[in-house]
Amino acid sequence: MKIFKTEQIRQADAYTIANAPISSLDLMERASNTFVRWFCNQFVNTRPIGIFCGKGNNGGDGLAIARLLSEKAYQVKVYIVEHSEDASEDFHANFIRLENHLTSFKIHSEVDLPQIPANMVIIDAMLGSGLSRAATGILAEVIQKLNDAPNKIVSVDIASGLYADRQNEKEDAIIKPHCTVSFQFPKLAFMMPQNAEFVGNWFVADIGLSENFISATPTSYFYTDKSEAECKIIPRKKFSHKGTFGHGLILAGSHGKMGAAILSGRACLRSGIGLLSMHIPGCGYEIMQISIPEAMVTVDPDHKHLSKLPQIESYSAIGIGPGVGKEKVTVQLLATLLKQIKTRLLIDADALNILSENPYLLDHLPEKTVLTPHPKEFQRLAGESKNEYERLELARDFAKKHKVIICLKGANTAVVLSNGDVHFNSTGNAGMATGGTGDVLTGIITSLLAQGYEPEDAAILGVYQHGLAGDKASEIKGQSAMIASDVIDKLGW
Ligand SMILES: NC(=O)C1=CN([C@@H]2O[C@H](COP(=O)(O)OP(=O)(O)OC[C@H]3O[C@@H](n4cnc5c(N)ncnc54)[C@H](O)[C@@H]3O)[C@@H](O)[C@H]2O)[C@@H](O)CC1
Ligand SMILES: [K+]
Numbered sequence: 212m213k214i215f216k217t218e219q220i221r222q223a224d225a226y227t228i229a230n231a232p233i234s235s236l237d238l239m240e241r242a243s244n245t246f247v248r249w250f251c252n253q254f255v256n257t258r259p260i261g262i263f264c265g266k267g268n269n270g271g272d273g274l275a276i277a278r279l280l281s282e283k284a285y286q287v288k289v290y291i292v293e294h295s296e297d298a299s300e301d302f303h304a305n306f307i308r309l310e311n312h313l314t315s316f317k318i319h320s321e322v323d324l325p326q327i328p329a330n331m332v333i334i335d336a337m338l339g340s341g342l343s344r345a346a347t348g349i350l351a352e353v354i355q356k357l358n359d360a361p362n363k364i365v366s367v368d369i370a371s372g373l374y375a376d377r378q379n380e381k382e383d384a385i386i387k388p389h390c391t392v393s394f395q396f397p398k399l400a401f402m403m404p405q406n407a408e409f410v411g412n413w414f415v416a417d418i419g420l421s422e423n424f425i426s427a428t429p430t431s432y433f434y435t436d437k438s439e440a441e442c443k444i445i446p447r448k449k450f451s452h453k454g455t456f457g458h459g460l461i462l463a464g465s466h467g468k469m470g471a472a473i474l475s476g477r478a479c480l481r482s483g484i485g486l487l488s489m490h491i492p493g494c495g496y497e498i499m500q501i502s503i504p505e506a507m508v509t510v511d512p513d514h515k516h517l518s519k520l521p522q523i524e525s526y527s528a529i530g531i532g533p534g535v536g537k538e539k540v541t542v543q544l545l546a547t548l549l550k551q552i553k554t555r556l557l558i559d560a561d562a563l564n565i566l567s568e569n570p571y572l573l574d575h576l577p578e579k580t581v582l583t584p585h586p587k588e589f590q591r592l593a594g595e596s597k598n599e600y601e602r603l604e605l606a607r608d609f610a611k612k613h614k615v616i617i618c619l620k621g622a623n624t625a626v627v628l629s630n631g632d633v634h635f636n637s638t639g640n641a642g643m644a645t646g647g648t649g650d651v652l653t654g655i656i657t658s659l660l661a662q663g664y665e666p667e668d669a670a671i672l673g674v675y676q677h678g679l680a681g682d683k684a685s686e687i688k689g690q691s692a693m694i695a696s697d698v699i700d701k702l703g704w
Contacts, residue, residue, distance in 0.1 A: 264277075289314075
């Protein structure tokens with residue numbers, strides 16, 4: 212699914228209005244109807260509804276929603292926050308349409324603020340994607356009051372006060388909704404972990420904007436949903452054999468960290484690879500043979516660390532990093548690997564830290580190497596950033612400069628391609644914030660690379676399946692109890 216910036220959404224509106232054709236008032240009606248359909252599935256009409264409207268088109272949506280809900284026998288109270296003398300044309304038209312149905316209450320200043328019954332559901336339609344500056348004055352006061360109340364809040368399109376695609380200041384007044392119903396597209400702001408409390412659960416309501424415009428308009432931002440992930444899966448043919456699905460090599464583990472090697476190896480085998488070899492230090496030989504009988508093992512001459520690159524010509528993909536540490540000998544091994552490798556490569560964990568500490572190695576990264584840093588590893592690699600928007604830009608620049616693919620791990624892991632495109636992931640949960648899940652991701656993506664998936668697809672699909680398995684694991688174990696091995700157990704597609 213594409214993610215458009217505010218300006219592009221405005222253009223999509225205008226194009227639809229001109230070409231559908233449909234009047235902007237009818238488009239607002241359609242959007243409000245879509246919202247109301249969603250809302251009626253969530254909330255019964257015995258609960259009172261309070262709709263807080265601004266005076267632009269977001270407020271216009273609020274007024275139309277008020278009318279539509281009252282037609283469905285909801286008890287609706289409408290509050291208009293008088294932040295400006297002027298109102299948009301469609302706000303005005305809906306204000307007149309509402310007059311026959313309901314009286315509205317105007318909020319000019321703090322004294323007009325209403326008492327809110329505890330069971331009232333609040334619909335936030337004060338400011339939408341037209342936000343051009345921070346909410347101040349009476350808007351900020353209403354936002355504060357609603358945030359302090361215990362009521363459920365549903366935001367129309369986007370929480371009032373939240374910028375759709377740029378950074379807010381810390382002190383900005385922003386609604387903290389339980390959920391957001393966004394028109395047609397998710398907003399870039401929803402992907403930023405820092406905005407979690409200003410988004411809540413979010414849903415996309417299809418309001419029928421022009422398909423032609425949407426498919427013809429380029430964007431650098433995408434959201435990987437189920438259908439997009441599933442169409443990347445290459446079906447296994449009936450007459451295939453293990454040679455069809457590649458032979459991967461994972462270099463992992465050190466003394467005390469053989470678990471990381473085992474997790475990545477198991478996940479790799481559970482992700483469809485034909486053959487897997489593990490290169491590990493001597494101390495891990497028996498652990499590995501017993502834990503993963505399906506994997507072949509090559510043993511490093513060093514007992515505790517990886518020091519010597521094995522023969523690598525026969526592998527279709529190589530993954531390196533989980534639990535390897537940063538010993539000098541391992542730095543040397545990575546440098547040799549980068550010189551010799553002619554196949555697909557994934558770099559994770561301590562191997563990324565080695566790159567950060569030896570930046571000359573970055574010049575030797577093969578094109579489309581997949582890097583899987585968590586935020587701290589990325590910071591070591593690419594430097595500090597002030598906020599998540601800046602970090603994303605840094606990742607795009609880094610990916611373009613070094614022609615690599617970066618999986619920036621976190622909620623909504625961002626897969627940043629070497630052309631600068633960003634694919635945000637839709638699966639995963641906070642239960643995955645536990646040791647070893649990163650090693651699992653390394654195994655999955657290495658497996659897909661070895662099977663011949665293009666590195667872009669391997670990264671996007673691997674991140675999606677990793678999160679999906681995490682979601683399945685959390686359903687059974689709960690987010691607190693689940694561990695990385697549970698994620699491996701739930702892999703399957
Ligand atoms: N995207 C779409 O396809 C559609 C959008 N619609 C609605 O239209 C909204 C956008 O409407 P508008 O562009 O009128 O903008 P908003 O309703 O978000 O804002 C209203 C106006 O307030 C002013 N303003 C901006 N920031 C302010 C601030 N901090 N304090 C006080 N005033 C401020 C601006 O002049 C802005 O135009 C969307 O969020 C959505 O709810 C729907 O009606 C129909 C279709
Ligand atoms: K809003």
